[in-house]
Ligand SMILES: Nc1ncnc2c1ncn2[C@@H]1O[C@H](COP(=O)(O)OP(=O)(O)OP(=O)(O)O)[C@@H](O)[C@H]1O
């Protein structure tokens with residue numbers, strides 16, 4: 001059997017800052033195996049440890065116990081193989097769009113075209129709309145050709161129409177580039193629009209409540225009945 005792309009075994013994380021907050025148990029015994037080509041969406045209430053989980057996978061936060069293996073090797077530090085898109089675009093204000101994208105390579109021009117941003121290659125971040133800035137952040141994460149793309153609510157706080165457009169863009173990137181994706185979202189529609197699998201976390205400390213494949217073809221909007229049924233089912237899980 002081949003080694004899975006990512007394997008989390010009983011991963012727990014307790015923050016202990018030594019400050020007034022004392023210990024915070026963020027994640028408890030999370031086990032998750034992700035294979036090449038999957039698009040995993042992670043849903044869960046605010047503060048349940050979703051970002052912590054992504055940061056552990058990225059190598060940005062050490063775990064407290066358990067193991068996190070990428071291609072069979074423990075994750076100990078960040079790698080360009082694992083791209084990360086933060087919730088806010090975090091562009092460098094003093095660099096233009098192309099320079100921001102080319103930070104980790106020089107493939108930027110092609111990605112700009114794919115993202116429909118060519119006209120804005122010389123624009124600076126303050127000149128961009130929210131949706132454009134997010135496309136730039138996404139393109140920047142794709143430049144090093146990551147195997148795994150970690151997306152922390154990359155489409156939050158966008159107007160619904162733009163959000164759906166960018167979901168479709170993300171879906172195309174996933175299909176075209178063959179990149180494995182793990183996307184954190186608060187939005188059930190988004191999880192169903194994009195995921196080949198939905199992982200539901202409980203409230204803090206986050207434990208996996210459900211881990212469900214979504215065997216529906218894309219684009220999902222073509223299958224409203226199935227989407228409605230999936231939504232109803234997942235909503236009931238979210239309530240308990
Ligand atoms: N560096 C840190 N030090 C101490 N506690 C932290 C740290 N980072 C996160 N936490 C705590 O761990 C818990 C989980 O945080 P996390 O950011 O992973 O949640 P989340 O599910 O991403 O929340 P949201 O949906 O609001 O983004 C929270 O209680 C948070 O306060």
Ligand SMILES: [Mg+2]
Pocket residue numbers: 050051052152
């Ligand atoms: Mg978060």
